[in-house]
Amino acid sequence: MTKKGCVLILAATVVALVLRLPRLQQRPMHGDEAIHAIKFEELLEEGVYKYDPEEYHGPTLNYFTLIPAWLSGAENLTQVTEFTLRIVPVFFGVCLVLLLLPIIDGLGTAAAAYAAVLTAISAAMVFYSRYYIQEMLLVCFTFGAIVSGYRYTQSKNIAWALLTGAFLGLMHATKETCIIAFGAMFLAALLTLVTKSGSLKRSLGMASGVSTLPKAFGFEAATHLIAGIAAGVIVSVLFFSSFLSNPGGVLDSVRTYVTYFNRAGGSNLHDHPWYYYLKMLIYFRYAGGPIWTEGLIVFLAAVGFLAAMMKKGPASANIQLLRFIAFYTLIMTVVYSAIPYKTPWCVSGFLHGMILLAGVGAVVLVRLVPNVLPRLIILCFLFDAFVHLTWESYRCSYRYEADSRNPYVYAHPTTEVFTIVQRVKEMARAMEEMTRENPDKVKMHIQVICPGKDYWPLPWYFRRFDKDIIGWWDHVDLGTPSAPLIIASPEVEASLTNQLYNLTPLKDRQMYLFLFEKPYYMWLRPKVKLLGFVRKDLWNYFYQQQAEAMIESAK
Numbered sequence: 001m002t003k004k005g006c007v008l009i010l011a012a013t014v015v016a017l018v019l020r021l022p023r024l025q026q027r028p029m030h031g032d033e034a035i036h037a038i039k040f041e042e043l044l045e046e047g048v049y050k051y052d053p054e055e056y057h058g059p060t061l062n063y064f065t066l067i068p069a070w071l072s073g074a075e076n077l078t079q080v081t082e083f084t085l086r087i088v089p090v091f092f093g094v095c096l097v098l099l100l101l102p103i104i105d106g107l108g109t110a111a112a113a114y115a116a117v118l119t120a121i122s123a124a125m126v127f128y129s130r131y132y133i134q135e136m137l138l139v140c141f142t143f144g145a146i147v148s149g150y151r152y153t154q155s156k157n158i159a160w161a162l163l164t165g166a167f168l169g170l171m172h173a174t175k176e177t178c179i180i181a182f183g184a185m186f187l188a189a190l191l192t193l194v195t196k197s198g199s200l201k202r203s204l205g206m207a208s209g210v211s212t213l214p215k216a217f218g219f220e221a222a223t224h225l226i227a228g229i230a231a232g233v234i235v236s237v238l239f240f241s242s243f244l245s246n247p248g249g250v251l252d253s254v255r256t257y258v259t260y261f262n263r264a265g266g267s268n269l270h271d272h273p274w275y276y277y278l279k280m281l282i283y284f285r286y287a288g289g290p291i292w293t294e295g296l297i298v299f300l301a302a303v304g305f306l307a308a309m310m311k312k313g314p315a316s317a318n319i320q321l322l323r324f325i326a327f328y329t330l331i332m333t334v335v336y337s338a339i340p341y342k343t344p345w346c347v348s349g350f351l352h353g354m355i356l357l358a359g360v361g362a363v364v365l366v367r368l369v370p371n372v373l374p375r376l377i378i379l380c381f382l383f384d385a386f387v388h389l390t391w392e393s394y395r396c397s398y399r400y401e402a403d404s405r406n407p408y409v410y411a412h413p414t415t416e417v418f419t420i421v422q423r424v425k426e427m428a429r430a431m432e433e434m435t436r437e438n439p440d441k442v443k444m445h446i447q448v449i450c451p452g453k454d455y456w457p458l459p460w461y462f463r464r465f466d467k468d469i470i471g472w473w474d475h476v477d478l479g480t481p482s483a484p485l486i487i488a489s490p491e492v493e494a495s496l497t498n499q500l501y502n503l504t505p506l507k508d509r510q511m512y513l514f515l516f517e518k519p520y521y522m523w524l525r526p527k528v529k530l531l532g533f534v535r536k537d538l539w540n541y542f543y544q545q546q547a548e549a550m551i552e553s554a555k
Contacts, residue, residue, distance in 0.1 A: 093129025115359030169235030289405025
């Protein structure tokens with residue numbers, strides 16, 4: 001590990017923090033983020049977590065979120081903020097840069113530095129490091145396993161074997177797609193051994209006519225292997241069993257693959273063509289929006305792959321490590337592209353492998369030309385491209401953070417969610433005041449009615465309301481009295497109108513007005529509208545209070 005390499009990687013770490021840390025509350029919570037946040041509520045408030053093999057993924061995200069929650073003094077979900085949640089993936093996204101420190105000698109100082117910078121400034125890596133889902137944790141633990149495994153091959157120190165196992169256990173406890181990375185790592189290691197000496201038998205160190213392993217691969221290595229596996233199993237079991245309070249979670253962690261295999265192979269809303277990820281990385285433009293590309297990373301990764309295969313990598317690099325990363329990245333890319341079920345954050349796994357190869361590719365490209373002037377031109381080109389990637393990362397996370405023209409935005413709530421929440425809070429305050437003045441006239445209650453429970457992330461934004469105030473429905477319940485404030489999907493408008501004006505007894509009927517200004521609806525997500533209805537007496541009371549406040553302020 002060189003001093004120069006350490007300084008460059010630490011500098012890249014600062015850049016990673018600068019791009020990831022600001023304004024974590026700015027982007028509306030994605031529905032998946034909100035679901036994970038509500039799932040965290042039980043663990044925070046009651047100390048209870050139970051793994052669900054059907055949804056939510058693994059438990060590490062929830063347990064690691066306890067740390068910032070405790071540090072912030074939060075005792076319940078109402079005290080938790082977007083910063084509390086999103087700082088968790090930020091931390092692991094930054095750790096991806098720091099994890100390059102133990103592997104500098106394997107990649108070479110220059111390649112590791114390039115990889116650190118690209119990890120720090122990649123638009124996808126920045127965007128999903130600010131996303132409260134499991135993906136960045138999985139990528140970090142995967143890289144941790146690779147780094148630890150490499151360090152073990154260099155030192156044969158059991159501590160690295162234990163750390164490798166622990167990272168593998170964390171991968172398993174994070175997300176079910178870890179098995180893709182497990183398979184890719186195993187095949188990559190096998191291919192690396194085969195290409196090292198031309199045959200698997202020779203690569204394992206078996207001399208012709210000798211049937212026993214050399215001492216280096218004998219008892220000690222077997223002991224270390226068993227210790228590493230044990231460490232992984234212990235870590236995984238602890239998390240899935242909720243630290244031994246839910247033993248059934250361990251079995252559920254195996255049963256869950258029936259669900260996820262069916263989901264991966266079945267036809268559903270998230271099916272996309274095989275080139276979906278590559279198109280997203282190389283060239284993306286939608287509805288006249290800006291052009292997005294991380295094509296530089298893909299190009300440099302291809303150069304790095306060829307260099308690894310042809311043994312043309314940096315002189316100081318470990319060619320076997322480079323080949324392992326090359327095979328691993330190729331297998332991950334092929335498998336994820338082949339699976340019909342695709343969501344954009346899944347690109348993070350093999351994109352990180354591409355970034356490592358891109359670091360190698362950048363070094364090879366610079367050293368490809370011996371003369372100073374051409375080399376200077378290539379360096380200037382790389383610098384300009386890195387600046388563009390940095391600008392794209394900023395634009396991605398801070399200007400188009402909830403815009404469907406951003407390739408990494410997927411089924412994301414629009415910023416109109418904030419307007420919905422603000423209007424509901426205003427009317428809720430008015431209801432409270434109205435209730436105090438006329439206790440018998442208004443009952444404080446809100447109904448949210450959306451088929452398929454398609455109202456996320458509203459439960460997160462309404463978390464500060466008492467649970468008995470808000471009713472969450474997927475249909476109009478004719479047996480339930482209508483609330484003074486109703487948020488509903490247009491699909492149930494006819495049924496709701498029928499309930500309000502036809503089925504309600506005449507003496508109990510109330511007139512309702514639209515909660516939102518023209519066109520009377522708000523976009524929850526692209527193609528998903530929400531209507532708002534407020535009882536006329538409450539509407540009148542709210543605007544009367546507004547008018548009185550304006551008159552008072554004008555005096």
